[in-house]
Amino acid sequence: MAQRRILVAVSGGIAAYKIPELVRMFVRAGHEVRCVLTPAATEFVSPLVLQALTGQPVRARLFDAAEEGAIDHIALADWADLLLVAPATADVLARMASGMANDLVTTVALATRAPLLLAPAMNVNMWRHPATRHNVATLLERGARCVGPGTGLLACGWEGEGRMSEPSEIAAHAELLLGARDLAGKRVLVTAGGTRERIDAVRFLGNRSSGKMGFAVARQAARRGAEVVLVAGPTSLPDLAGVRRIDVESALEMRDAVLAELPRADVVVKAAAVADFRPAQPAAQKIRKEELGEGRGLAIDLVQNPDILAEVCAQKGKRVVVGFAAESHDVIDSARRKLARKGCDLLVANDVSAAQAGFDVDTNTVSFVWPGGEVEALPPLSKDEVASQLLDRVSKLLEDRS
Numbered sequence: 001m002a003q004r005r006i007l008v009a010v011s012g013g014i015a016a017y018k019i020p021e022l023v024r025m026f027v028r029a030g031h032e033v034r035c036v037l038t039p040a041a042t043e044f045v046s047p048l049v050l051q052a053l054t055g056q057p058v059r060a061r062l063f064d065a066a067e068e069g070a071i072d073h074i075a076l077a078d079w080a081d082l083l084l085v086a087p088a089t090a091d092v093l094a095r096m097a098s099g100m101a102n103d104l105v106t107t108v109a110l111a112t113r114a115p116l117l118l119a120p121a122m123n124v125n126m127w128r129h130p131a132t133r134h135n136v137a138t139l140l141e142r143g144a145r146c147v148g149p150g151t152g153l154l155a156c157g158w159e160g161e162g163r164m165s166e167p168s169e170i171a172a173h174a175e176l177l178l179g180a181r182d183l184a185g186k187r188v189l190v191t192a193g194g195t196r197e198r199i200d201a202v203r204f205l206g207n208r209s210s211g212k213m214g215f216a217v218a219r220q221a222a223r224r225g226a227e228v229v230l231v232a233g234p235t236s237l238p239d240l241a242g243v244r245r246i247d248v249e250s251a252l253e254m255r256d257a258v259l260a261e262l263p264r265a266d267v268v269v270k271a272a273a274v275a276d277f278r279p280a281q282p283a284a285q286k287i288r289k290e291e292l293g294e295g296r297g298l299a300i301d302l303v304q305n306p307d308i309l310a311e312v313c314a315q316k317g318k319r320v321v322v323g324f325a326a327e328s329h330d331v332i333d334s335a336r337r338k339l340a341r342k343g344c345d346l347l348v349a350n351d352v353s354a355a356q357a358g359f360d361v362d363t364n365t366v367s368f369v370w371p372g373g374e375v376e377a378l379p380p381l382s383k384d385e386v387a388s389q390l391l392d393r394v395s396k397l398l399e400d401r402s
């Protein structure tokens with residue numbers, strides 16, 4: 001079993017006494033495990049025991065300078081391949097459902113992009129209470145998975161649902177959620193963000209791409225075991241764990257970086273919004289309007305940028321090459337034409353006229369357009385989920401070609 005990074009978040013219930021056993025199972029399976037606890041959880045399980053089992057410092061406080069100095073809470077959230085909340089008490093479920101971040105566990109849960117697995121444990125009446133039902137439904141709707149609770153005699157003396165699932169069952173669910181390492185050994189080259197085409201010393205032509213879509217592809221590819229190189233246009237997004245990032249500014253710089261990395265790549269995903277044109281002669285200094293003359297406009301001659309995707313496709317070999325297209329109308333027909341013109345294996349067509357889709361949002365509405373003309377329309381999804389669905393298709397293409 002390839003090593004994965006599991007963040008176990010323990011909240012304050014009697015079932016917390018089972019967590020050391022669960023942690024041992026993960027460690028024995030070869031995973032790297034870290035634990036965070038709510039303050040209440042420290043009453044039920046010793047942080048020292050979890051520290052000894054994981055070989056990693058255990059954190060329980062959000063605002064502790066020493067703990068934050070060792071690994072800050074956002075780094076923890078980014079580090080995880082899976083966040084497991086076990087036991088998940090009624091209180092922690094309620095706080096997570098309402099998006100609170102008032103302790104380390106809920107803060108990490110809000111910040112992470114890793115899959116979330118919940119192992120609830122509580123009194124049967126608390127579990128059946130409409131408030132808890134609503135909170136669990138909210139979390140499941142957002143993509144969390146739940147294991148248990150089981151039924152039986154509860155610590156509080158009541159009988160019914162509310163027992164935390166056995167560690168072996170939780171571990172099995174975790175393995176399922178950690179999913180395939182189907183891209184292990186593969187090199188994936190991703191482009192993200194928009195390019196900036198220089199007009200003069202201070203101005204540029206650009207577009208609204210934030211880089212989020214391409215970063216999601218890079219993140220998911222790394223999670224699936226790929227060696228990932230991310231060629232990124234200017235963006236405020238932070239580096240991704242396990243991803244080599246090359247920052248570029250213009251389309252020409254992006255082209256150089258992509259072509260330099262191409263020989264080593266098995267997969268190329270071009271999510272970047274590359275400028276089709278650039279100023280023919282950027283001015284070395286700032287263009288001053290006074291120097292143009294009173295009331296005069298400025299005409300800028302544009303020349304075409306090279307089409308990087310088409311160049312990559314021209315030397316595709318056995319690689320899998322995926323393009324993206326942001327369209328505001330006539331989405332599928334235009335995407336089909338683009339796919340045929342550029343020659344990629346799959347084109348992801350974005351309907352940027354749809355709400356919460358395309359540029360600078362966390363969600364996207366896309367269709368996969370295939371060379372045969374088939375179209376798979378996906379529902380609105382987070383960009384990470386789009387990336388993950390895309391990589392499922394890429395993985396299948398690689399398998400078919402091997």
Ligand code: PMT
Pocket residue numbers: 191192193194208209210211212213214251270271272273274275276305306307308309310322323324325326327338350358359360361
């Ligand atoms: O970054 P975000 O804010 O998350 O936004 C995501 C996105 C909307 C930018 C992304 O999902 C997307 O759709 N990217 C493609 C943008 C686009 O419209 O590209 P295009 O239709 O101009 O080009 C089609 C394909 O050719 C793209 O894969 C592009 O990277 C590539 N191309 C385009 C021009 C060029 N000179 N070289 C290229 O390689």
